[in-house]
Amino acid sequence: MFKVWPSVLFAAGVVLAASTSAQAAVVFCPGTVVNTDREFVLDTSTAATCLASGPGNVNGNGDDINQLGYTTLDKSDDNTTGSLDGALTVTGSGGTSGTFSISPAAAAFGPLVIAFKSGEGQLDPDWAAFLLPQGVLSGSWAISGLQGLSHVNLYGLGDGETPPPPTRTPEPMSAVLLGSGILVSRLFKRA
DSSP states (O other): OOOOOHHHHHHHHHHHHHHHSTTOEEEEESOOOOTTSOOEEEEESSOOEEEEEESSOOOSSSOHHHHTTOEEEEETTBTTSSSSTTSEEEOOTTSSEEEEEEOGGGGGGOSOEEEEEESSOOSSOSEEEEEOOTTOOEEEEEEOSSOOEEEEEEEESSSSSSOOOOOOOOOHHHHHHHHHHHHHHHHHHHO
16 A cells, blocks of 8 residues: 655645646745645746745745845735735635735736745745736635645835836847947948
């Protein structure tokens, strides 16, 4: 007789559920093959990125994600944390799976990071943070292991009151036109 690890069954269930939903993108964080750790899973329309995970807590007040330059925008279990109170809605608190949705107003503070914290810290990692792709404001989450969800934090850029100015990426054709203009102006200066 063989023993199947609970995390293997959990992963198989998540993959099976994701394969039945249209265009789902499932990401595991930390994404290790170790059977004794905890995995956080995010299922969104476009694949998120596992930004960070670790032991301890993420409380939105000078935590590891804040140290990466992100501002706390909202927290699922505290109506006074963050400047966009009510921007984050989470189902399944205390359980091992649920959904999340973020108000469109928060998109201005992108790129957004969503961090999930498990209940008791007895498995490493105790939390995981996902960098959300632009435009992704909802999805489902799951946690393997014995403890359920404690809380979820939403992070963004800017000071939390005013969104950062949008960054513009030059288009390839703009660079060609700019270069051509510089070349033509230098040719006319020589003539």
